[in-house]
Each structure stands twice: as C-alpha cells, then as structure tokens.
Amino acid sequence: MTDRRSVSLPEDFDHQAFLGFHRRDVEAVAETVDASTLRKAFIWQQVPVMLTVEFHEPARAHVTFHSDGKMPQTSPCQDALVRHLLGLDQPTREFETQADKHPLVGALVRSQAGLRIPQSASPFEALSWAIIGQQISVAAAVSIRRRLIQTTGRRHGTGLYCYPDARDIARVDAGTLRDCGLSHSKADCLLTVARRCLDEALLPERPIAAAELETLRRTLLEIRGLGPWSVHYALLRGYAWMDGSLHGDVAVRRAIQQLQGDVTPPTAREAETWLADFRPWRSLLAAHLWKSLSLNA
Numbered sequence: 001m002t003d004r005r006s007v008s009l010p011e012d013f014d015h016q017a018f019l020g021f022h023r024r025d026v027e028a029v030a031e032t033v034d035a036s037t038l039r040k041a042f043i044w045q046q047v048p049v050m051l052t053v054e055f056h057e058p059a060r061a062h063v064t065f066h067s068d069g070k071m072p073q074t075s076p077c078q079d080a081l082v083r084h085l086l087g088l089d090q091p092t093r094e095f096e097t098q099a100d101k102h103p104l105v106g107a108l109v110r111s112q113a114g115l116r117i118p119q120s121a122s123p124f125e126a127l128s129w130a131i132i133g134q135q136i137s138v139a140a141a142v143s144i145r146r147r148l149i150q151t152t153g154r155r156h157g158t159g160l161y162c163y164p165d166a167r168d169i170a171r172v173d174a175g176t177l178r179d180c181g182l183s184h185s186k187a188d189c190l191l192t193v194a195r196r197c198l199d200e201a202l203l204p205e206r207p208i209a210a211a212e213l214e215t216l217r218r219t220l221l222e223i224r225g226l227g228p229w230s231v232h233y234a235l236l237r238g239y240a241w242m243d244g245s246l247h248g249d250v251a252v253r254r255a256i257q258q259l260q261g262d263v264t265p266p267t268a269r270e271a272e273t274w275l276a277d278f279r280p281w282r283s284l285l286a287a288h289l290w291k292s293l294s295l296n297a
Helices: 015-021 075-086 092-099 105-111 123-133 138-152 166-170 174-179 184-200 210-221 228-239 250-260 268-278 282-292
Strands: 002-008 031-033 037-044 047-057 060-067
Touching: 002 075, 015 037, 015 047, 047 075, 060 075, 092 105, 092 268, 092 282, 105 282, 123 138, 123 184, 123 228, 138 174, 166 184, 174 184, 210 228, 228 282, 250 268, 250 282, 268 282
Parallel strands: none
Antiparallel strands: 002 060, 031 037, 037 047, 047 060
C-alpha cells in the first residue's frame, strides 16, 4: 500500500538538522539520506513500512508511506506520526523567547532558531538506541545498532532493513544480542525492556500526558541497566519530552564548557544545576548544545 501527503512546515524549520539526525550510519542499512530526502524503514503497527520525506520546496515536505501490508489504522494516525517525527508540535517559540534573555544561550539559540528535536519512529527505538549508546562513542554505537538491525530486523520490500520492534528483540536470546556487540548487561537490559513492552505495554505508542511521562520515567528507572541519561534521552526522542535533563551527557557538558569559555567541562552535578534554569525546556536546550558542536546525538 502507498499513501502520499504534503505537510506544511514553519518557515524556520531546519530540515538539514532533521536529515542529519538520520544520517548517522554511513552504510545506510535502515535509512538512506541525501541532500533533500530521507527514506527510513521501520515497523509500524506490526507492518514493515518505508517512510519517504522529501524537502524539495520551501516550507513544505512531501511524505510517502509504502507499507508491505494493510495497516490497521487510518490516515489521521499517519498525520500524527509525521508531525511527531518532524517535531512540528514542539514549543520552539516559547523556548526561544525564554532563552533569548540568557546572556550566553540567547545568541546561540538565535543563531539556530527553529531547531527541533527529530523523533525516533517509536519509543522502543529511542530506548533501545539509548541502551546501545551508554558509555561508548557514537561511532561504536552506530556499528552495534547496524548489526542489531541486520540480525533481528525484518526487511521491507524495497530492501531496506526495518529497525526491530520489541517483538523482534524478544524472539532472540542474550547470546544473539552479545554477538551484535552489546555487553552482557546491555543485552539483558534490552531483553528485559522488550519483554516488558509485550507483557505490560511498557512503552505505549500513543502520545502520553506529562503525568504519565513522569510515571513512565520512574518505572523505567527501576529497570536494572537504565540510568537517568538513558531514560531522559529515550523520553526525549520517543515522546518529545521537552524537560529531560541531559546533564550526564558528555557532549552537553562539553558544549556548556565551550559556551562558558571554561578550561574543563562542568561536572554532571554542575551541569544539572546550570540546566535547571531552562526548565521546562531542557531537552530543547540540549538539542541546541549538540548542534553547537555539530553533533547529531
């Protein structure tokens, strides 16, 4: 099945930042990106789907869903997914108004106005990427992610691999995940998350309210192997949680150091205190700090 639609974009939408987020894997097993187009394969509503997003004209994106089977939901759900992936409902103007008053951050945010946080195709993808990326370089994490996709993911009819969903991961054992490069503890954590997603609907696919996000945050922190960075990052990329504190992120701390002109980066505790002034938009600030280092975390 193929579904096409056109989406209006704000004039300040930064489509290169969106494309850059999906350009991390140069081998492009699950996503291909060129100067103006993203093609990404993933499992949506249990069906392999390839999403194509094209930025060929100002303030507009052309979006195509190509599914390998009949999807059980109707078009409004696809509209919501597209808006979510593009970050179109994120409160960028409110954040930018607040940040503009800050003596250091104001100029940075003005130079990157319109920046949004690109979203993962599912909360499970966001959390599994956070688990993979714990305490290793982005390059190493991308390599492990690639092997995980090739080992456990299903292929879309176009040949691209779909990022595995919780069912795909729950079908394999810890040894298979370790063969992909995950440590023993990360493999166990990823399996635990996948199984709980199936048994308890741990990561609902629908948007959830702030109170539910706080409950989910506490629930995730109780899982062995998940710390504040992983949980906050997953909620940022999976649910567009605007107030996650990424104070433990090495790149965020390095960007704060650069912004302040300090000799050394702040400690995680010092970064947490500094970021607190930007509540409830700490996640958006993290995106600006990442971009200031030309990173796509």
